[in-house]
Amino acid sequence: MPRKVAASRGHSASFTRRVLICSALLTGTAAALNQAKADDVNWRQFEGTSIVWAYDIHPYADAVAAQLPEFEKLTGIKVTPELYPDDAYWNKLTIQLSTKSPSWDVVGTGIQPAWDLAPGQLLEPLDRYLSDPKLTAVGYDYKDFFPALRDALTWKVKEGQIEPGSGQVWAVPHGFENIQLFYRKDILDKYGLKVPTTPPEMSAACEKLKAADPAITPLGVRGVRFWSSIHTAAISIAKSYGVHDFIVKDGKLDTGLDSPESMAFHTDYVDMIKKCAAPSFANDNWYQVVDGINSGRTAMAIDSNMFGFWNDVAGKPASGKIAFAPPLHAPNKDFESNIWIWSLAINAASRKKGAAWLFIQWATSKQVELNGAVAGKLVNSPRASTWSDKAWLEYAAKPEFSNFVDTFKTVQDRAQLAFTARVGFAEAMNAWAVAMQKMVNGADVKATLADLASEIRSSM
Incomplete structure (x- = not known):
């Protein structure tokens, strides 16, 4: 070959x-x-x-x-x-x-x-x-x-x-890669926006940005029906809420995706996606996230940190315009990074x-x-x-x-593997990505998480 x-x-x-x-x-x-x-x-x-x-x-x-x-x-x-x-x-x-x-x-x-x-x-x-x-x-x-x-x-x-x-x-x-929030300094400065630190803060910032310039997508984030859309923004933020993909309960392995912590996380995260992400969210992978932040069509992104670096290189359209911050986290909690x-x-x-x-x-x-x-x-x-x-x-x-x-x-001081090591990881996380799309499209969060947990348990 x-x-x-x-x-x-x-x-x-x-x-x-x-x-x-x-x-x-x-x-x-x-x-x-x-x-x-x-x-x-x-x-x-x-x-x-x-x-x-x-x-x-x-x-x-x-x-x-x-x-x-x-x-x-x-x-x-x-x-x-x-x-x-x-x-x-x-x-x-x-x-x-x-x-x-x-x-x-x-x-x-x-x-x-x-x-x-x-x-x-x-x-x-x-x-x-x-x-x-x-x-x-x-x-x-x-x-x-x-x-x-x-x-x-x-x-x-x-x-x-x-x-x-x-x-x-x-x-x-x-x-x-560790997961970070990277953002266009020129866009946030132009509209007087502070760098958000939590999903509710991000949701509020997105509403202000969309009102000021509807042509700009406030936040780039992966949404495809594949586990890669979970392993960047979603799992990093979820960990700060206390969410675990798998837990040991009564001596047996179980999923934690229908826990109260998971309910709180998904409520905030889904609301954020609805207010901030592009209409193409369900089809967006890292290529779209990177292209958006580089071109200036997107103001902020939560993804692998080196994407921001590559687009800051001299000669790139976004050179010198991208800055970095830790990923979003639950209110009153510290950040986590997968x-x-x-x-x-x-x-x-x-x-x-x-x-x-x-x-x-x-x-x-x-x-x-x-x-x-x-x-x-x-x-x-x-x-x-x-x-x-x-x-x-x-x-x-x-x-x-x-x-x-x-x-x-x-x-990096707080970065660590956020998933539980196990065979069958991809199948369970793909199911999580599908459930995320359903919730963003309007499905009830509690019911969808219950269905997701039931699906994962049946395959264990």
């Missing part, structure tokens, strides 16, 4: 441009190569091997693709990227791994999809690679990844179900696992992560060392990026 390194929906430059960006970081790349040569690992032990790396079309993929010539030079391993649009990638991932096809060696995944893949032995546990001095360099420093990210990707599989907290490492963080972790994993059916591991190790190394960050692509590095590195902090502190770094640090 031909190499596919496509542009990332308006966020990515051409592959040639990415290589040029990487070339501007030659000093850092040379340091990485020198470090690699100094390590005890024989980076050429799988020389002549060819592997396939599959991933979503995304700036995070761009950050690695731009540096691939250096990896191939270092190892003698040929890497063919297969990058697909978001909608198609997850289906292809499930098919490739569930049929135990060996054609993909390294795959990009998130925590939640990995929950469904690991119990069927479709992903390769990585502990033995991490602990093998012949395969993992001394300077790799796995503990440099933020603890919340390492913990989220470590679990046991017991009786076909996920048991988090300890166990095996199933993937390595490559990039991640995390999504883009990760690299090995297909258990791969016949080239050693070479695949060297690629993952290199792609998630300190220097490659830093290079991607300074190139403006991998702006949420999962490594703590990146966030204290002078080169990254100087770049991210440019005036056009407003308060990105400070808000990231504030939010």
Whole structure:
């Protein structure tokens, strides 16, 4: 299959441009190569091997693709990227791994999809690679990844179900997202609006904004009938209300989506969506959220924080006009932020696992992560060392990026996985997304939540 390194929906430059960006970081790349040569690992032990790396079309993929010539030079391993649009990638991932096809060696995944893949032995546990001095360099420093990210990707599989907290490492963080409110400073300043902090405050602000300029959508937020529309704004705000997707009740697992806390959250959230979101809410995914904030058709958005950063880059229509704040929260409560972790994993059916591991190790190394960050692509590095590195902090502190770094640090202190680890996550959360649409369309909140909880319980 031909190499596919496509542009990332308006966020990515051409592959040639990415290589040029990487070339501007030659000093850092040379340091990485020198470090690699100094390590005890024989980076050429799988020389002549060819592997396939599959991933979503995304700036995070761009950050690695731009540096691939250096990896191939270092190892003698040929890497063919297969990058697909978001909608198609997850289906292809499930098919490739569930049929135990060996054609993909390294795959990009998130925590939640990995929950469904690991119990069927479709992903390769990585502990033995991490602990093998012949395969993992001394300077790799796995503990440099933020603890919340390492913990989220470590679990046991017991009786076909996920048991988090300890166990095996199933993937390595490559990039991640915490959830924030980002907004157009120019629009809020023009109409004298303060940055909302709660759903009721947002609802009030939206009504003022719509009265002042009906052409502007006050708030961009995902609404599609897919779990991805729950994992950004909805679950982050819901957690601050005390909502839990699953709870243990009388010693048994149960859902918490019909609790009084859930009723309070959904009442406020649904009201906010009705007053603030675009009429296209039910069909809006992250593409529409990002396009709206970039073009100025949307004043505010609650989504993954790096979207605001990419649209603040010099030369973009919104450059210097986007600022950041923690996500909304329940009145008189502190905010909560969910995390999504883009990760690299090995297909258990791969016949080239050693070479695949060297690629993952290199792609998630300190220097490659830093290079991607300074190139403006991998702006949420999962490594703590990146966030204290002078080169990254100087770049991210440019005036056009407003308060990105400070808000990231504030939010990251409270960011954690908001969902309960379990097989069958997607089915339950898809049902939640469908219920959300029904409530926004006028269905009774209490009755809809009761139906949702009943549906989830019947599948447990």
